[in-house]
Amino acid sequence: MYLTFHCPNCDRTTQTSDVAQFTELSCEHCGWGRPFPEGVERSNETPSECLRCGNPDLWRQKNFPTSLGLLFVAMGAISSSIAWMYYRPILALSILMAFALLDMVLYIVMSDVLVCYRCRTKHHDVDVSQYKAFDHETGEKYRQEEIRRKEAEAEAEKKIPD
Ligand SMILES: [Zn+2]
Ligand SMILES: [Zn+2]
Structure with a gap:
């Protein structure tokens, strides 16, 4: 310990x-x-x-530092909005899901x-x-x-x- x-x-x-x-x-x-x-x-x-x-x-x-979790959420939201802006809805959705998954995996291994x-x-x-x-x-x-x-x-x- x-x-x-x-x-x-x-x-x-x-x-x-x-x-x-x-x-x-x-x-x-x-x-x-x-x-x-x-x-x-x-x-x-x-x-x-x-x-x-x-x-x-x-x-x-x-x-798990809360700030890191928030950073992931923000990064996911920003990059998926960019994809959305360029008319790539599937890409936008995949980005969001990838960040959510990353967040979850990190939470489990922490x-x-x-x-x-x-x-x-x-x-x-x-x-x-x-x-x-x-x-x-x-x-x-x-x-x-x-x-x-x-x-x-x-x-x-x-x-x-x-
Ligand atoms: Zn001291
Ligand atoms: Zn104490």
Whole structure:
């Protein structure tokens, strides 16, 4: 299993190698580090909680960048409109279908990842079968939590005398 996480210190993304070799998660950009949560399973199977923050709520998703999917749709639409303009309806339709097919094939071959609701750390190379896709209710719960946390932080900052 390896992780992609967002560093809380410098806001950049780090992709680790196999976490079974490490006892600490560290940022490759600024050197921020934190030990893995106590008792967390780091071998190549199913993590029972997030390896960065210890949160048990994870969702499964395809490791497929949304922007890439959108790019395919746009490319298919543009090239098929061009064919349409030149009175080639069959070509136009074939182009659309080819892009749809390409999109589908990519989706199938892309691996699944587990994403933490709280810190958005991605867990790659894992068995995702016991996890569900993104749930909006749970997502909302964590979004509210994040807002409260930010408010509390801002409050705490105000109280520090100059
Ligand atoms: Zn960092
Ligand atoms: Zn997490």
